[in-house]
Amino acid sequence: MKRLIILAGLFLFFIEVSSAQQLRIDSLLREVRTTQNDTTKLIMLRTVARIYAEINPDSSYRYAEQSLMLARQLNFTLDEGGAMREMGYALVNKGNYPRALQTLLAAMAILEDRKVERNVLVGGFAGDDQLMYRAASPFAQRLSEIAFTHQNLGVLYANSNNYERAWQHHLIGRQKAEESGNVPMQSILYLTLNRIYLNLKKNDSALISIKLAYNKVMESGYKRYLGSVVLNMGRTYAALGNTSIANTYYRKSLTASAADDYYRGVIAGNLLLADYYTASGKNDSAFFHIKNALSEAQIMDSPDLLLRIYTSLSRYYHNTGNNDSTVKYQALIINIKDSLFNAKQAIQFQDIDFDMQQQQQEMQAAEKEYQNRLQKYLLISGLAVFLMVALILLRNNKQKQHANNVLEKTLIDLKSTQFQLIQSEKMASLGELTAGIAHEIQNPLNFVNNFSEVNRELLAEMKSEIDKGNYTEAKAIAKSINDNEEKIIHHGKRADTIVKGMLQHSRSSSGVREPTDINALVDEYLRLAYHGLRAKDKTFNAGIKTDFDDTIGNINVIPQDIGRVMLNLITNAFYAVTEKSAKARLEANVGQASAAKDYEPTVTVSTxxxxxxxxxxxxxxxxxxxxxxxxxxxxxxxxxxPTGHGTGLGLSMSYDIITKGHSGEIKIDTKEGKYAIFTIILPTT
Amino acid sequence: MNILVVDDERDVQVLFEQRFRKEIRNKEIEFAFAYSGEDALIYLSDNKHQAVLILSDINMPGMSGLELLKQIKTKYKEPPPSVMMITAYGDKDNYNTAMALGANDFLTKPLDFSVLKEKLKEIS
Structure with a gap:
């Protein structure tokens, strides 16, 4: 009796809650009617449909349909899919499985298109439907809806006893729910997954699932289905053989389900308790719970629940020997079964199922085709890019080659120009030399001629002395002839050396170092330079001073190169003093006699x-x-x-010869208007 | 007759000795040799009035023949020795300068000894 009172209290509590829920629905609907904001209206309608989902499938369907129309109008595709899913779920609860399947698949088709993310209600709409976070990213929202649709499909397949399919949908749903980060959704998926495991008699998996579902509920605070979770905890323990723990959970589930207006939970809990009491022979208690369930189910108008209630009632009447009532409920059961899931519907359902499978296969084929096409296009475009790159590289290469050819030709031209310039510089200096050389040859030739003439005279004298028999005198003359002959040979060789030097100078440098008497070399070129200038310019005269260090001896140099340097430096020195004396003479002409008188042009060469x-x-x-x-x-x-008087290469060549050719140094010390000293330092080792 | 020959070419001495061997042997001419203008001045200061005739090259390192001529003509006035210039550069400038400085004659190289001998005969 005491228990009865408690139960009655509970029942009253349900009704109170129920009317509270109804009040909320009423206020929402009022707002739907009054609001000018269509977006708000859409949110309200979807919330109402969601609340009705587990209370009244018909109402849920109606408001879901209204929200679908509005979502279409506003072009909120994600909500369109969501509303359609809600309609599908209502159809599941109304027992129209073929239409439920069609609707849920249509919803899925909408949701699988990523384009729905483009126009999504975001933020600012904290509705009562905590299952959907409007503040989440469009992508997460879409994933949540997909997960929910898979869950609904799973429930549908489970209701039609296809647990394999149900299980598959749940696995996909769970994955999507995890990806979306929607924990309440995860809790629902673990909950229904538990029911599938129970039906498949996989009790251990069922226990794991339901514990996870419970954890997710606690984690998220979303307690809409807490009653159901607790109820199934009980069922799982019952399946594992622990009926007393099961009974405790059943009782707890009643409170929890009622607290969140989860009427299906309340009904299911009562029926399970009825089963429990029936099993333990307490038919009165069983009947009490069956009646509770019945009264809730009548509000809901859900055939599958009625079917379960009528089955329990039929069993109760059978147990209590009331055959009339048993028959009456058996007839009702048959009626519901006919309407709920008759043979015709089963065929329809399977047709849709088959169509869906085919559609999926076609979709997969299309997807594969698309992938293949994509791959083909990617391959083609990849090849095109590759070809373009190759062409560009080829073109670059050709341009480079062309540039290289041009550069090579330019280099050859430059080298030949350089060679010609060096040649012309040599020729220029040779020109300077020619007169000097002529003069230098003149002197030894004079000696050769003179001594030859003297010898001719001496020979005649000697002959006459021999004729006279004056042999002593003849001998003395013979000695003179011999001495003169020595002179002739000496000066002949001297001329020969000068000519050879000239030839050497005009020829390319041998590049070979040889032991050279630096003093002799410097002296020779000093003379050549002097006489060269003297021959060209008759007025030229300059003092020459030499100071040679006799201890130097021979050092290894390329003689014609060093000769060229000396010639250049000395010629420059003579040029400098000539310029200055010309200037001095000019000043003398205008009355400054002292300038000309005081200046003595002098070139000094020392080693x-x-x-x-x-x-x-x-x-x-x-x-x-x-x-x-x-x-x-x-x-x-x-x-x-002045133009035409110098190539401008003399000093640069000299510099190269000394620094590069002989690893030496060339230094200048000068004071403008006073002097210039060029110092060459050559290593002897 | 005393003659001073000034030339930087040392073989000039041998040549003159050979060319004038008869004159030297017969003591008609006595030669002295200097190898630079500076040497010539030293010789002249040591042997005053010994040289009646001076034969000088013009192009020499250091003091040139013209400079020597100038100095001789300014230093030795009573009586000034005869100075003959001998040069490879028989150009007008050189000739005029030498004459302006008081050269008694101007001969060009290569020297024609027969001409020189004729000139010497005229002087002596």
């Missing part, structure tokens, strides 16, 4: 050994070198001489 080096100095007291051009004088083509 000196200093440890492992030999120093050659060419000093002139000419105009010196202006500071501004000092750093340019070794550059090729730099010249201060």
């Amino acid at each position: 000196k050994r200093r440890g492992n080096t030999v120093e050659i100095k060419v000093m002139d007291n000419g105009n010196g070198i202006p500071e501004g051009v000092l750093d340019k004088i070794f550059q090729p083509f730099f010249t201060t001489k």
Whole structure:
């Protein structure tokens, strides 16, 4: 009796809650009617449909349909899919499985298109439907809806006893729910997965699932299905053989389900308790719970629940010996079964199922085809890109090759120009030399001629002395002839050396170092330069001073190269002093006689050994070198001489010969208007 | 007759000795040799009035023949010795300068000894 009172209290509590829920629905619907904001209206309608989902499938369907229309109008495709799913779920609960399947598949088709993410209600709409976070990203929202649709499909297949299919949908649903981060959705999926495991008699898996479902409920605080979770916890323990724990959970589930208006939970809990009491022979208690369930189910108008209630009632009446009532409920059961899932419907369902499978296969084929096409296009475009890159590279390569050819030709041209310039510089210096050489040859030739003439005379004298028999005198004359002959040979050789030197100078450098008497070399070129200038310019005269260090001896140099350097430096020195004396003479003409009188143009050439080096100095007291051009004088083509008087290569070549050819140094010391000293330092080792 | 020959070419001495061997042997001419202008001046200061004739090259390192001529003509006035210039460069400038400085004659190389001998005969 005491228990009865408690139960009655509970029942009253349900009704109270129920009317509270109804009040909320009423207020929402009022707002739907009054609001001008269509977006708000859509949210309200979807919330109402969701609340009705487990209370009244018909109402849920109606409001879901309304929200579908509105979502279409507003072009919120994600909500369109969601509303359609809600309609599908209502159809599942109404027992129209073929239409439920069609609707859920249609919803899935909408949701699988990523385009739905483009226009989504985001944020600011904290509705009562905590299953959907409007603040979540469009992608997460879409994944949640997909997970929910899979869950609904799973429930549908489970209701039609296809547990394999149900299980598959749940696995996909669970994956999507996890990806979306929607924990309430995960709890629902674990809950229904538990029911499938129970039906498949996989009790251990069922226990794991339901515990996970419970954890997810607690984690998220979404308690809409807490009653169901607790109820199934009980069922799972019952299946595992622990009926007393099961009974405790059943009782707890009643409170929990009622707390969140989960009428299906309340009904299921009552029926399970009825089963429990029936099994333990307590038919009164069983009947009490069956009646509770019946009254709830009548509100819901859900055939599958009624079917279960009528089955329990039929069993109760059978147990209590009331055959009339048993027959009556048996007839009702048959009726519901006919309406719920008759043979015709089963065929329809399977047709849809088959169509769906085929559709899926077609879709997969289409997907595969698309992938293949995509791969083909990717391959083609990849090849095109590759070809373009190859073409560009080829073109670059060709351009480079062309540039290389041009560069090579330019290099060859430059080298030949350089060679020609060096040749012309040599020829220019040869021109300077020619007169000097002519003069230098003239002297020895004079000696040769003179001594030859003298010898002819002496021979005649000797002959007459021999005729006279004056042999002593003849002998003395013979000695003179011999001495003169020596002179002839000496000067002949001297001329020969000069000619050879000239030839050497005009020829390319042998590049071979040979032991060379530096003093003799310097002296020779000093004379050549002097006489060269003298021959060209009759007025030219300059003092020459030499100071040779006799201890130098032979050092290894390329003689014609060093000769060229000496010639160049000395010629420059003479040029400098000539310029200055010309200027002095000019000043003398305008009355400054002292300038001309005081200036003695002098070129001094000296050599000196200093440890492992030999120093050659060419000093002139000419105009010196202006500071501004000092750093340019070794550059090729730099010249201060008037056009046509210098190639501008003399000093640059000299610099190269000394620094590169002989690892030496060339230094300048100068004071403008006073002097210039060029010092060459050559290593002797 | 005393003659001073000034030339930087040392073989000039041998040549003159050979060319004038008869004159030297017969003591008609006595030769002295200097190898530079500076040497010549030293010789002249040591042997005053010994040289009646001076034969000098013009192009020499250091003091040139013209400079030597100038100095001789300014230093030795009573009586000034005869100075003959001998040069490879028989150009007008050289000739004029030499004459302006008081050269008594101007001969060009290669020297024609027969001409020189004729000139010497005229002087002596």
